Amino acid sequence: MKIITIGREYGSGGRTIGKLVAQKLGIPYYDRELVDETAKHSGLAVEAIEENDQVVTRSFLYDLAIGTSYGYVNHAGAHMDLNTQVFLAQRDVILKFAESPCVIVGRCADYILRDRQDVLRIFIYADKKSRLQRIVEEYGEDASKAEKLLAQSDKRRARHYEEFTDSIWGARRNYDMLINSGMLGIEKTAELICAFAKAE
Amino acid sequence: MKIITIGREYGSGGRTIGKLVAQKLGIPYYDRELVDETAKHSGLAVEAIEENDQVVTRSFLYDLAIGTSYGYVNHAGAHMDLNTQVFLAQRDVILKFAESPCVIVGRCADYILRDRQDVLRIFIYADKKSRLQRIVEEYGEDASKAEKLLAQSDKRRARHYEEFTDSIWGARRNYDMLINSGMLGIEKTAELICAFAKAE
Numbered sequence: 218m219k220i221i222t223i224g225r226e227y228g229s230g231g232r233t234i235g236k237l238v239a240q241k242l243g244i245p246y247y248d249r250e251l252v253d254e255t256a257k258h259s260g261l262a263v264e265a266i267e268e269n270d271q272v273v274t275r276s277f278l279y280d281l282a283i284g285t286s287y288g289y290v291n292h293a294g295a296h297m298d299l300n301t302q303v304f305l306a307q308r309d310v311i312l313k314f315a316e317s318p319c320v321i322v323g324r325c326a327d328y329i330l331r332d333r334q335d336v337l338r339i340f341i342y343a344d345k346k347s348r349l350q351r352i353v354e355e356y357g358e359d360a361s362k363a364e365k366l367l368a369q370s371d372k373r374r375a376r377h378y379e380e381f382t383d384s385i386w387g388a389r390r391n392y393d394m395l396i397n398s399g400m401l402g403i404e405k406t407a408e409l410i411c412a413f414a415k416a417e
Numbered sequence: 418m419k420i421i422t423i424g425r426e427y428g429s430g431g432r433t434i435g436k437l438v439a440q441k442l443g444i445p446y447y448d449r450e451l452v453d454e455t456a457k458h459s460g461l462a463v464e465a466i467e468e469n470d471q472v473v474t475r476s477f478l479y480d481l482a483i484g485t486s487y488g489y490v491n492h493a494g495a496h497m498d499l500n501t502q503v504f505l506a507q508r509d510v511i512l513k514f515a516e517s518p519c520v521i522v523g524r525c526a527d528y529i530l531r532d533r534q535d536v537l538r539i540f541i542y543a544d545k546k547s548r549l550q551r552i553v554e555e556y557g558e559d560a561s562k563a564e565k566l567l568a569q570s571d572k573r574r575a576r577h578y579e580e581f582t583d584s585i586w587g588a589r590r591n592y593d594m595l596i597n598s599g600m601l602g603i604e605k606t607a608e609l610i611c612a613f614a615k616a617e
Contacts, residue, residue, distance in 0.1 A: 337600075342589055389542055389587060395595040400537075405616045412612050416605045 219318040219335040221414060222326040224378075224392065227370035228348030228356070230403045231341040232322055237407035239320040242414060247314050248322045251307060254314075259306035261299075269303035269377075304381050323374075327391055328382040337414055340387055340395040341406065347399035419518040419535040421614060422526040424578075424592065427570035428548030428556075430603045431541040432522055437607035439520040442614060447514050448522045451507060454514075459506035461499075469503035469577075504581050523574075527591055528582040537614050540587055540595040541606065547599035 221238060225231020232248060239246035256263045308329050311321060315330055327338040343351075345367070352363045378386035389395055394413055398406045421438060425431020432448060439446035456463045508529050511521060515530055527538040543551075545567070552563045578586035589595055594613055598606045 340589070387589060389540070389589065389595050389597075392595075393597040393600045395589050395592075397589075397593040400593045401613070401616050409609070409613055409616065413601070413609055416601050416609065 221320045223322045225341040228352045229341045229343040235322040244318040246320045254310045255307045338392045340392040343399035421520045421537045423522045425541040428552045429541045429543040435522040444518040446520045454510045455507045538592045540592040543599035
């Protein structure tokens with residue numbers, strides 16, 4: 218396997234696991250780099266790209282706030298909303314990065330690369346208790362807000378995925394392995410993913 | 418992990434993978450044995466138990482065909498339909514087998530043992546192409562019927578699971594790992610499951 222994409226639930230440790238997998242396999246890890254590269258490549262604002270990773274808002278709110286489109290034009294020749302522009306610009310960057318082995322976290326990368334045979338598509342989830350613990354202890358969020366954050370984040374990620382793909386976030390069909398990181402913990406989950414990557 | 422439960426899509430090779438995992442770990446594998454033991458334990462007919470593993474039919478059809486219940490009585494004192502009797506009798510057998518390490522395939526075992534900490538719950542699926550190929554080449558089914566068989570079987574297994582649990586068949590929350598056997602093949606998928614079982 219050349220490319221590993223990692224979709225993940227908020228609080229599942231997916232980002233840390235992705236970094237570890239990349240380290241262990243000696244290949245680059247792309248996460249924040251995708252935002253910077255997308256900004257450079259497209260001229261879109263970093264803030265707009267970051268925002269897009271989190272939320273799908275109705276496009277007119279963006280149009281209202283930002284004024285006009287950034288130059289991406291759809292098939293009908295109409296200006297596209299900002300979310301779609303960000304998605305397409307980021308897709309270009311993902312396709313470019315995926316020319317050589319790497320780990321890519323989030324951003325519908327599994328969907329964008331779905332027709333390639335050399336991509337291992339992973340989804341990381343965890344039981345609620347492990348997630349809440351991680352959100353509070355490692356991400357430093359307020360315990361009283363953790364449960365709400367978790368529900369909101371799942372909803373946002375699902376909505377974003379479903380807005381830009383014809384599939385459902387976290388459904389097994391989109392992945393080659395889905396794994397509960399609450400069972401083995403960060404380190405051993407990363408090892409298991411590496412074992413899969415090396416097995417083929 | 419002491420117990421490994423394996424849910425699986427028809428044609429994913431889940432049964433063969435389960436046997437291999439049991440062999441590799443040197444623990445018993447329960448599949449057909451569950452039917453025989455359930456029959457012995459409950460006095461229910463083997464045919465009824467086999468039927469129940471495949472389909473959920475409206476209970477009155479069974480009542481009509483078989484006449485009366487086999488002695489299981491629910492909390493309200495009413496006679497239960499045959500499917501429920503089979504489910505409960507098989508649950509008793511699963512709980513008994515799960516007193517020592519083993520691999521159990523199908524039969525909602527993941528749900529029945531959901532509160533135990535020493536159970537590794539696996540779900541095996543595969544892409545349609547791999548499944549169709551296995552159904553024809555290994556199970557000897559007619560190629561022209563394979564696609565229909567596959568759809569029917571998924572529907573039946575999902576209906577059976579959802580009839581007797583409060584959850585959805587193949588949804589990640591019910592499992593610790595879901596794995597596409599079409600990616601690595603039977604042998605290496607079994608190895609990966611063993612690696613998970615040994616990792617804790």
